[in-house]
Amino acid sequence: xxxxxxxxxxxxxxxxxxxxxxxxxxxxxxxxxxxxxxxxxxxxxxxxxxxxxxxxxxxxxxxxxxxxxxxxxxxxxxxxxxxxxxxxxxxxxxxxxxxxxxxxxxxxxxxxxxxxxxxxxxxxxxxxxxxxxxxxxxxxxxxxxxxxxxxxxxxxxxxxxxxxxxxxxxxxxxxxxxxxxxxxxxxxxxxxxxxxxxxx
Amino acid sequence: xxxxxxxxxxxxxxxxxxxxxxxxxxxxxxxxxxxxxxxxxxxxxxxxxxxxxxxxxxxxxxxxxxxxxxxxxxxxxxxxxxxxxxxxxxxxxxxxxxxxxxxxxxxxxxxxxxxxxxxxxxxxxxxxxxxxxxxxxxxxxxxxxxxxxxxxxxxxxxxxxxxxxxxxxxxxxxxxxxxxxxxxxxxxxxxxxxxxxxxx
Numbered sequence: 001x002x003x004x005x006x007x008x009x010x011x012x013x014x015x016x017x018x019x020x021x022x023x024x025x026x027x028x029x030x031x032x033x034x035x036x037x038x039x040x041x042x043x044x045x046x047x048x049x050x051x052x053x054x055x056x057x058x059x060x061x062x063x064x065x066x067x068x069x070x071x072x073x074x075x076x077x078x079x080x081x082x083x084x085x086x087x088x089x090x091x092x093x094x095x096x097x098x099x100x101x102x103x104x105x106x107x108x109x110x111x112x113x114x115x116x117x118x119x120x121x122x123x124x125x126x127x128x129x130x131x132x133x134x135x136x137x138x139x140x141x142x143x144x145x146x147x148x149x150x151x152x153x154x155x156x157x158x159x160x161x162x163x164x165x166x167x168x169x170x171x172x173x174x175x176x177x178x179x180x181x182x183x184x185x186x187x188x189x190x191x192x193x194x195x196x197x198x199x200x
Numbered sequence: 201x202x203x204x205x206x207x208x209x210x211x212x213x214x215x216x217x218x219x220x221x222x223x224x225x226x227x228x229x230x231x232x233x234x235x236x237x238x239x240x241x242x243x244x245x246x247x248x249x250x251x252x253x254x255x256x257x258x259x260x261x262x263x264x265x266x267x268x269x270x271x272x273x274x275x276x277x278x279x280x281x282x283x284x285x286x287x288x289x290x291x292x293x294x295x296x297x298x299x300x301x302x303x304x305x306x307x308x309x310x311x312x313x314x315x316x317x318x319x320x321x322x323x324x325x326x327x328x329x330x331x332x333x334x335x336x337x338x339x340x341x342x343x344x345x346x347x348x349x350x351x352x353x354x355x356x357x358x359x360x361x362x363x364x365x366x367x368x369x370x371x372x373x374x375x376x377x378x379x380x381x382x383x384x385x386x387x388x389x390x391x392x393x394x395x396x397x398x399x400x
Contacts, residue, residue, distance in 0.1 A: 085400045115367060116313060122367045129369060147371040148383060151363060155372060156387070159359020163351060167315060167322045169329060171347040172355060183348060183396040187356070187387035196383040200285045 016054050019044045021103075023065040028110025033117075037061075062114065062121060076136040083140050087189025092181035094157055098165070099177055109165050112158055129154045141193055152191045160184060216254050219244045221303075223265040228310025233317075237261075262314065262321060276336040283340050287389025292381035294357055298365070299377055309365050312358055329354045341393055352391045360384060 022044035026035040037058055041048040055061040075093045079086045098105045115125040134150040141149055160180070164172040175183070190196070222244035226235040237258060241248040255261040275293045279286045298305045315325040334350040341349060360380070364372040375383070390396070 088400050113316065116316065116362060125367055126369055148375065151369045151371040152360075152383060152387075155359040155363030155367075155369065156356050157359070158362065159355040159357070160352075162316060162358065163355030167325055167355075169326055169351045169355065171351040175348065178399070179397070182399050183352060183391075185400065186390050186394060186396075186398075187352075189400075190386050190390065191383075194386060196386075197379070198386075199378070199382050200288050200385065200389075 015044075015046055015050060019046060019051055019054060019061075020065050023061050024107050024110055027062070027065060027114050028106045062118075076133075079136065080139045083193055084189070086140060086192045087187070088181050088185030090153065090188050090192075091157070091160075091184045092177060095160070095164075095177050095180055098161060105165060108161060112162060113166070137192065145196055149191045149196065152196075153188055156184070156187060156191070215244075215246055215250065219246060219251055219254060219261075220265050223261050224307050224310055227262070227265060227314050228306045262318075276333075279336065280339045283393055284389070286340060286392045287387070288381050288385030290353065290388050290392075291357070291360075291384045292377060295360070295364075295377050295380055298361060305365060308361060312362060313366070337392065345396055349391045349396065352396075353388055356384070356387060356391070 019040065023035070023040045026040050026043055030039070035058075037048045037051050040061070041051055044051075051061060055064060075097060076090065079089055082089075098108050111121075111125075115121040129150060130147070133154055134147060137150045137153065138146050160172070163169045164175075164180075172180070219240065223235070223240045226240050226243055230239070235258075237248045237251050240261070241251055244251075251261060255264060275297060276290065279289055282289075298308050311321075311325075315321040329350060330347070333354055334347060337350045337353065338346050360372065363369045364375075364380075372380070
């Protein structure tokens with residue numbers, strides 16, 4: 001239907017990264033539905049045809065854009081060295097990553113919002129959880145409770161990120177990273193290696 | 201601008217409730233932005249003018265619709281009787297309420313989605329948390345840590361609800377209410393009366 005307009009078509013991978021960053025910013029700001037290819041293209045300073053060239057559909061673009069703003073394997077590296085400090089360290093590193101730059105924060109929040117609004121993005125979130133987080137946790141607890149443990153760690157961290165950066169609940173927004181790690185650490189620790197099927 | 205069309209205008213409070221229910225269903229299904237007054241009216245089987253009559257603006261309608269599908273005072277009643285079982289009971293009752301009917305579940309999920317997407321709704325969520333949840337928790341821990349404790353309980357429960365019903369993470373979606381209460385209870389218990397400023 002549309003021919004190939006003669007816009008900028010740099011072949012470099014720089015343009016690809018530029019489009020991904022523009023897509024993440026746009027998804028975070030206006031949501032997936034309202035983020036047209038044209039809007040992303042304009043933000044990235046490229047021709048919309050270049051987005052189609054690299055990513056095909058808008059869904060393809062979403063898939064690439066929805067990577068975590070950090071590699072869980074890197075963030076969680078060394079956690080198994082001291083399993084009883086794992087809860088504290090997980091919170092400190094994940095919230096610390098969100099605090100490290102406005103871009104990381106925007107990306108993390110955008111990813112969560114998109115996942116909550118769209119089934120295709122939710123499916124990708126489940127995939128991230130089942131592969132990276134679960135794999136890390138299984139180094140500590142490698143039994144049949146591991147998927148539930150990993151899911152509880154993930155959902156608690158998601159609730160914390162949303163409460164701090166989106167809902168901006170005062171007590172969560174005002175706490176320092178270390179205060180949050182001290183408060184939330186034991187709860188995450190419970191999911192890492194605590195008894196999770198005991199009724200009080 | 202619009203005159204008063206001669207649609208159905210039942211004066212009963214039944215129509216008011218009918219509109220609120222239609223608004224909650226519509227917000228949950230299509231989101232706040234796309235939920236026009238006309239769409240809500242059509243679903244409720246009333247004239248749009250009746251919505252304006254009862255609620256004024258769309259934001260007014262949102263405010264009324266965004267009540268929790270349960271009264272926290274009722275759900276948390278008696279929690280203080282056995283403070284060390286509070287974590288388990290809070291999870292059992294809140295998730296149990298979500299499970300009690302599809303309408304309650306739709307309403308809870310819709311409320312969270314709306315709050316995450318709109319600042320006015322987020323402000324209302326903060327208000328719900330600061331009044332009802334905090335007030336209940338302060339019966340158990342009445343010191344300066346209470347706001348952080350209440351916020352952590354709220355954000356963890358929100359993450360759990362989103363993970364189970366929206367992201368539908370298998371391990372969370374497949375667990376029974378009692379299994380979830382047993383697994384998550386100790387984490388909530390930690391926020392209720394555990395040490396929340398200790399670094400391991």
